[in-house]
Amino acid sequence: MIDKTRLKERxxxxxxxxxxxxxxxxxxxxxxxxxxxxxxxxxxxxAGTAVGGEVGNLVAHFDGxxxxxxxxxxxAHMDTVAPxxxxxxxxEGDVIRSDGRTVLGGDDKSGLAxxxxxxxxxxEEALPHGHIDVVFTICEEVGLLGARHLDxxxxxxxxxxxxxxxxxxxxxxxxxxxxxxxxEVHGLEAHAGICPERGISAIQVAAQGIAAMRxxxxxxxxxxxxxxxxxxxxxxxxxxxxxxxxxxxxxxEEKLERQTQxxxxxxxxxxxxxxxxxxxxxxxxxxxxxxSRSYDRMDVSAETVIVQRVHEAARxxxxxxxxxxxxxxxxxxxxxxxxxxxxNLASGMRDIHTVHxxxxxxxxxxxxxxxxxxxxxxxxxxx
Numbered sequence: 001m002i003d004k005t006r007l008k009e010r011x012x013x014x015x016x017x018x019x020x021x022x023x024x025x026x027x028x029x030x031x032x033x034x035x036x037x038x039x040x041x042x043x044x045x046x047a048g049t050a051v052g053g054e055v056g057n058l059v060a061h062f063d064g065x066x067x068x069x070x071x072x073x074x075x076a077h078m079d080t081v082a083p084x085x086x087x088x089x090x091x092e093g094d095v096i097r098s099d100g101r102t103v104l105g106g107d108d109k110s111g112l113a114x115x116x117x118x119x120x121x122x123x124e125e126a127l128p129h130g131h132i133d134v135v136f137t138i139c140e141e142v143g144l145l146g147a148r149h150l151d152x153x154x155x156x157x158x159x160x161x162x163x164x165x166x167x168x169x170x171x172x173x174x175x176x177x178x179x180x181x182x183x184e185v186h187g188l189e190a191h192a193g194i195c196p197e198r199g200i201s202a203i204q205v206a207a208q209g210i211a212a213m214r215x216x217x218x219x220x221x222x223x224x225x226x227x228x229x230x231x232x233x234x235x236x237x238x239x240x241x242x243x244x245x246x247x248x249x250x251x252x253e254e255k256l257e258r259q260t261q262x263x264x265x266x267x268x269x270x271x272x273x274x275x276x277x278x279x280x281x282x283x284x285x286x287x288x289x290x291x292s293r294s295y296d297r298m299d300v301s302a303e304t305v306i307v308q309r310v311h312e313a314a315r316x317x318x319x320x321x322x323x324x325x326x327x328x329x330x331x332x333x334x335x336x337x338x339x340x341x342x343x344n345l346a347s348g349m350r351d352i353h354t355v356h357x358x359x360x361x362x363x364x365x366x367x368x369x370x371x372x373x374x375x376x377x378x379x380x381x382x383x
Contacts, residue, residue: 014109021079025054035060047149059154062132069130073160076111077140104357106349111163128379147334162332163347168363172344174325176249177297182290189240199238209267222250313373
């Protein structure tokens with residue numbers, strides 16, 4: 001059975017190991033050691049080389065003991081966001097918090113710990129099961145890069161679960177596609193104190209364009225954000241360049257494209273109104289854009305085996321699990337695009353990407369119990 005005390009201790013161990021994106025070697029080596037102790041055969045792929053990181057994705061094979069049972073994937077990511085170095089967890093009963101200086105790292109060390117606990121419980125009980133493939137990815141937080149470069153030749157399973165979401169009681173089957181937006185606005189530099197009228201402030205033009213944009217919640221399917229702004233060289237120089245970086249997410253491809261182009265149009269309109277004739281020459285503001293797909297949408301049918309298994313497992317345990325659409329992307333987006341059928345089961349992380357992050361160990365126990373029951377049902381061939 002799932003051991004709450006052991007699960008809690010595992011979370012506390014993992015959050016203390018630094019693992020920023022592209023710096024996951026220390027936690028990868030520790031997880032490799034644990035997985036091998038539990039009987040897994042562990043591989044490390046070449047994704048780290050592809051993304052400029054210290055280590056690749058971990059793939060562990062746990063061979064089944066039931067003939068004919070379908071292989072199952074269990075996955076979580078190893079990396080955390082900044083500030084995530086030197087994490088000091090604070091324990092208040094069953095609640096584990098950050099000490100307020102860093103994130104806790106429950107995103108996604110809650111998922112890692114849950115999977116490890118399920119594997120250990122399976123081993124202790126000699127639970128009947130098919131092949132289990134465990135995938136612990138790198139660089140999820142910087143564009144799902146680990147999943148993008150995962151060596152699928154090491155993965156036997158075609159269906160399974162990613163553990164990477166917040167509130168317990170939800171199975172995410174739909175998630176948006178996202179575009180990464182990078183805009184550069186080029187103006188004209190001039191001395192800001194002596195002759196500012198001979199310059200065109202790229203920052204001012206960009207600000208006018210931003211002011212015209214619809215940002216935040218656009219509709220029930222779509223969100224948009226500009227998260228990074230950089231430019232200028234000195235306070236006494238009219239800035240000739242500013243860079244804006246943002247994103248658009250949507251469950252609807254047409255809306256995604258429409259919002260992306262609307263944001264670009266706002267900048268171009270602002271640029272068109274900021275020309276300057278100087279010494280017989282017309283100076284125009286130039287807008288450069290780089291738009292790339294961060295990840296594609298996820299849409300897992302309610303009729304797929306993994307979704308049905310999770311609902312059946314929850315019913316057997318007297319729990320309720322609702323299938324939902326969420327606004328965040330995760331490795332499941334990429335894995336589904338690459339031909340697997342993978343849903344995202346909530347792992348209990350709260351207030352993620354903030355220094356107020358926390359976990360309730362009881363939530364992790366609940367998620368572990370559901371997965372344990374899913375594995376048991378697969379092994380039993382239940383329908």
